[in-house]
Amino acid sequence: MQPYILILYYSKYGSTREMAHLIADGVEAAGLATKIRTVPALSTVVEVAAASIPAEGDIYCSLDDLAKCSGLALGSPTRFGNMASELKYFLDQTTPLWLSGALQNKPACVFTSSGSMHGGQESTLLSMLPPLFHHGMMILGLSNAHPALSNTQSGGTPYGASHVSGSRHEKTLSAEEKALCIEQGKRLGQAALQLLKA
Template identity: 50%
Template structure:
């Protein structure tokens, strides 16, 4: 697990109680991390229906990986969190996925292969797992969907590595 550098102004972090200190022990992501990983699960909190600025800033630095083609054919999946149900979960995932199209990555969506997708208003959509942040803790549907998404990414990565 890696994190991007936070780009929110300190006064906004304080005002909105963003728990930055809980991430201090997680290493910051590097371009090298994207190279060695067999598959990528990329997540971001929702900011006005889009990924957070720190994620956008990091993804904007990946041009050397694009020009070398090192991510071509690598599987990737996306997840998000927003404070309300209609705060842009799906659009956040879609904005992150545009990078994957440019890299020629293989996008691994959830689809409707897990029944919880059809019976939840908080845990995700066919695009990827999500969390309703106003609840603080993940509910059981959110956990099932996220675990399913992780297993699916691992299965696809494993199949792509087989000769």
């Protein structure tokens, strides 16, 4: 099977999804294939089970997609400084992968989008890291060697790519935010390739 990087995200308004696809562009520029996957929305009242394949957009992630990846980019919108419950719920189901060590020594990174500059981007990125550490993954941030990290007036952190979408999610990704997503994907792809050759 061809090695691939899994880009796993949850997105409600589309910004995190756009970031996922830009990160995939960076991974592919580094020379690795990608699988882009999402997770289903959660409901506090279960009336009917959601379809196993969404009506549109990226398909839902399976544990098998995660187990067989050569690296992971994990993305979520901010929810009061934390990852979205939809993504957390999926990660809570990964105990079998933890028991088997399926993700050990694989590179990983995180990315996020928030409605405001002070929407908790950095704490959200940090909230996504503990499950990855528990799985034994190797965490990659963004290097300040990339000028966009120092020049951005919107999203972008050393912990991972980020975007400020506006209170009504009306702001598109800035040139710097796009560049940082692509750079993060390239860095992840390059690290995975080095590990695959080792």
